[in-house]
Amino acid sequence: MADASAATAPARPAGATSPDRPAGSVRRRQRLRRALTGWAFSAPFTVLFLVSMALPVVVSLVMSFTDLRSTDLRNPLAVNVVGIDNYTRLFSDQLFLRSSVNTLVFVIAGVPLTMVLALAAATALNSGLVRFRALFRVGFYLPVVASIVALSVVWRFLLDPEVGLVNNLLRLVGIDGPNWLYDARLALPSLIVMAAWRNLGFLMVIFLAGLQAVPADLYEAATLDGATRWQQFRNVTLPMLRPTLLFGGVITGIGYLQFFEEPLVMTQGGPLSSTLSVSFHIYNQFGFGNYGYAAAGSYVLFLAIVALSVVQFRLLGERN
Amino acid sequence: MATKDTTLRTRDRVATTVLYVVLLLGLLAVAGPFVWMALSSLKPEREIRDVPPTWWPETVTLDNFRGLFSRLDFPLYFLNSALVATLVMVGNLLFCSLVGYALAKLRYPGKRALFLAVLGMLMVPGMVTFVPQFVLVSNMGLTNTYAGLILPFLVGPFGVFLMRQFLQSIPDELIEAARVDGAGEFRIFWRVVLPLCRPALATLGILTFLASWNNFLWPLVVATTEDKYTLPVALALYSVGENERNYGLLLAGAVVVVLPVLIVFLVLQRHFLRGIATTGIK
Known part of the structure; x- marks a missing residue:
């Protein structure tokens, strides 16, 4: 130069x-x-x-306004623009509505359950009394790193009505355990528990980081004022942890809105569509070759996620 | 004073005991299934079905694992998984650190737009890109090829975000000094910047390898013949239908899928936890 x-x-x-x-x-x-x-x-x-991400996002949106089917790929001229037909069809599709309800139940029950378990584990590990903290942390984190397919094998074995460990334990106390995954009332709750089990380790690590950032002198002051441990938790820990809890709740919510792998490997959406999720329904439509319709479904899901994120920013904004 | 101390100490001891009991029960519930899986995979099929179940295997056998070789082609699936995961990892390390450096340290037009696009991508659910990606890969004639298995995962918004966050912490003076010494831009990146990124690269490498190793949906639709199956696909497809309750073999397969990951995780766990701490994303 x-x-x-x-x-x-x-x-x-x-x-x-x-x-x-x-x-x-x-x-x-x-x-x-x-x-x-x-x-x-x-x-x-x-x-x-x-090529592999931005373009597909746009293509998906365009596809959602067409009647593209897998058979049209060789003959793109046969594709028609159908406007918002796919979207209106979705909301009269009984299976889509059923899957939306299932997904909402999964989010509304699963997020609090996962958060409470994760917060309990994080608080216990953060109490300063615990030795072998690393061991516990690793143990709680194990399911996060394991393949869902392997987890499904283990869980289907655990929940097997005859030889499964869960029903064997119930038999010890004289209860005849149900067929967890083949009972239309119990399959979704079983998957919710499994998802909480699988994800609590991840949230626990996030909550631990949040707990460690709470200044110790706040607890000292509370102790001097004679606050019990529970009062300290209610009046010091929870308020200080609010942003972390919100963040954890929202990322878990975003993940659970896309709930898919558990039913895919555990129940195939059954019995009687009781575990069919929105993502699973979209995947099935893709499997039937209804690409345009599947794309429309995926954008509805996308909008739900954006809405959830906006709510989060609102809540966080109020705080700051 | 002395009695007050003693009661306090007793209360502390009770609290500690309660804490440990709760934590141990939690650990049992979360990690227990893994132990149960490993122990059961060593039992003969008959003993797996014993009611009440045996905890420790009465007869230790490797038959279930042998079945993975004789009735399935597990070594091949293992190699496929390892190959795909390695290439995905290398791609992410290379491309994400290059662009992460540019986003963190260089000034050029379009940078902000690029970063916003990457951030926005973090919110897009996988189902949105899934169908077009499949159409793209099949139009390129890449279904049932390694290239088709790898292509959509070579880069990811998470990796860019992680690398950019980390690279911002590297002092500008270091880069300026290298520039004054007359080093070319790429040389600065390769010789000065990248060696400082080792912790972030380790985190990103582990997380992308793991995500690819555990990836299920994409290989399920792209790999159409057995010779391209990855481990999760092979195990999942074997476990439906008549083998659904063939637990011995399935549990052995699950052990093979999980064990390498567990070892990597146990050895390198601090990198996992740092990834979450830096970005708040899995």
Whole structure:
């Protein structure tokens, strides 16, 4: 760069106030160079990101306004624009409505359950009395890193009506355990418990980080004022942890709104569609080749997630 | 004074005991199924079905694991899983650290838009991209190929976010000093910046490898013949229908899927936990 500017303005003594033209061109060239460098680093990612993610998001939206089916892929001219037909059809589709109710139940029951368990584990581990904290932390985190397919094998074995451990334990106390996954009333609750079991370790780690950020002198002051442990928890821990709890609740909510893997590997959405989720319904429509319809369903789900996130920002905004 | 101390100490001891009991019960409920899975995989099918069940295997056998080789092609699925996960990991490490560096340390037009697009992508549910991705991959003729298994996962918004957050903590002076010394931009990145990113790279590497290893839905639809199955796909497809309650083999398969991950996790757990601490995302 220094060479280049010297070449364009050889007569200027170094350090003199630069005249407009050469300095401007130097600056322009510098800017161009910076842009090229920035994009040289960004280009490989950006190309892959556009092709495999950004473009599909747009294509999905476009598809949702067409009657595209898997058989049309070879003959794109047969595809018609159908406006919002797919969306109106969704809301008269009994299975979609059923899956929406199931998903809402899953979120409304699953999020609080997971959060309470995670908060209990985090508070216990944070109490300062516990040794082997690392062991407990690792233990609670195990299901988070394990494959859902492996977990499904274990859980179907545990919940097996005859040889499963759960019903064997119930038999010890004289209860004849039900067929958990094949009973239309019990299948969804079973999956909710399984999801809470699977995700509590992740939330626990987030809550632990939040708990450790609560200043210790707040507890000292509360102790001096004669507050019991429960009162300290209610009046110090919970208010201080509010942002963390909200954050944890929302990411869990976003994840649970997309609830899919558990029914896919455990119940295939049954019995009697009692564990069919919105994502699962979309996946089934994809399987039937109804691509446009599936895309519309996925955008409804997307909107629900955006709405949930907006609510979070509102709640957090009030706080700050 | 002395009696008050003693009562306090007794109360503390009671509280501690209660705490441990609760924690141990929790641990039993959460980690217990894994132990149960491992122990049961070593029992013969007949003993697995014993009522009441045996806790410790009476007869220890490796038959279930042998079945994974004779009745299924587990070594091949294992290699497929390892290959796909390794390539996905390498892609994420390379592409996300390059763009993460640009986003954190370089100034160029379009940077803000790019970052916002990446952040926005974090909110998009997988189902939205799933169908177009499948159409894309099948139009490119990549169904049932390794390329098709890998392509949609080579980059991800999470990796960019993680790398950018970390790279922002690297002092600008270091990069400026290298620039003054006349090092080229790529050389600065490769020789100065990247070595400082080792902790973030370790976290990102582990998390992307793990996500790919456990990935189920995509390989389920893209791998159409057995020679391209990954471990979760093979195990899931074997476990439906007539083998649904063939627990011995299924449990052994689950052990093979989970064990490598558990070992990696136990050895490198601090990297997992740092990933969450930095970004709040799995």
